[in-house]
Amino acid sequence: xxxxxxxxxxxxxxxxxxxxxxxxxxxxxxxxxxxxxxxxxxxxxxxxxxxxxxxxxxxxxxxxxxxxxxxxxxxxxxxxxxxxxxxxxxxxxxxxxxxxxxxxxxxxxxxxxxxxxxxxxxxxxxxxxxxxxxxxxxxxxxxxxxxxxxxxxxxxxxxxxxxxxxxxxxxxxxxxxxxxxxxxxxxxxxxxxxxxxxxxxxxxxxxxxxxxxxxxxxxxxxxxxxxxxxxxxxxxxxxxxxxxxxxxxxxxxxxxxxxxxxxxxxxxx
Ligand code: AMZ
Numbered sequence: 001x002x003x004x005x006x007x008x009x010x011x012x013x014x015x016x017x018x019x020x021x022x023x024x025x026x027x028x029x030x031x032x033x034x035x036x037x038x039x040x041x042x043x044x045x046x047x048x049x050x051x052x053x054x055x056x057x058x059x060x061x062x063x064x065x066x067x068x069x070x071x072x073x074x075x076x077x078x079x080x081x082x083x084x085x086x087x088x089x090x091x092x093x094x095x096x097x098x099x100x101x102x103x104x105x106x107x108x109x110x111x112x113x114x115x116x117x118x119x120x121x122x123x124x125x126x127x128x129x130x131x132x133x134x135x136x137x138x139x140x141x142x143x144x145x146x147x148x149x150x151x152x153x154x155x156x157x158x159x160x161x162x163x164x165x166x167x168x169x170x171x172x173x174x175x176x177x178x179x180x181x182x183x184x185x186x187x188x189x190x191x192x193x194x195x196x197x198x199x200x201x202x203x204x205x206x207x208x209x210x211x212x213x214x215x216x217x218x219x220x221x222x223x224x225x226x227x228x229x230x231x232x233x234x235x236x237x238x239x240x241x242x243x244x245x246x247x248x249x250x251x252x253x254x255x256x257x258x259x260x261x262x263x264x265x266x267x268x269x
Pocket of ligand 1: 047049050081083087111156166168
């Protein structure tokens, strides 16, 4: 079953594990390594620090999705990048094709700005919707969606220089992820996605302290993203208490395989 990190067992371990800053151990809920399929203009891309114009392209989305599933992905992280920048779902066709083609659970973000859009996607088979801008601008959206679809909203608290950023990471929201996290937990968020924009896409390593602080600030799972270059980085995010890591460039650039990453955190099948 998917959602290893959403089970009560996992959450309990996340807290306990953090308390004695544990290394991987068998009692821990499985840490998930989630490949990213970020889509811009119908193609898979990876951006550097989320900036348009920095993209490196990695082909066709359905092919990329299949490649990660064949490599052992238990779920996929899908982002409509144009959607995040433009505020509406721009790559809907490409994303629908991925959702139709894959049989693993998916989480999808980028341009989901209304309750109707979110509910429509959940009813069409997306397992979790990721809300960034809408969650910041109208936090009740999270509660409204969660009421009928519990455990299905991931709130994206991506941060630049410690400040949450929205609208494709082009605008500061004037809050820190740590200050915001508890509120979204109370509104019914299933998890917090935390992308550290300062290191995202640079393949130069992760910053664990902001992850640790966020894990301390909330009882729901934290999915960490940004900067993973090595297996050591994946391990460091697990040790910081994250429940899962989204990995993009490092997988596309073959820095390591998905199986190696899963083995590094003891989450291989
Ligand atoms: O790379 C970017 N500039 C970027 C990006 N990857 N901007 C936003 N996002 C992602 C967030 C989240 O998953 O990590 O888009 C989603 C949020 O979109 P929205 O439309 O809800 O703010």
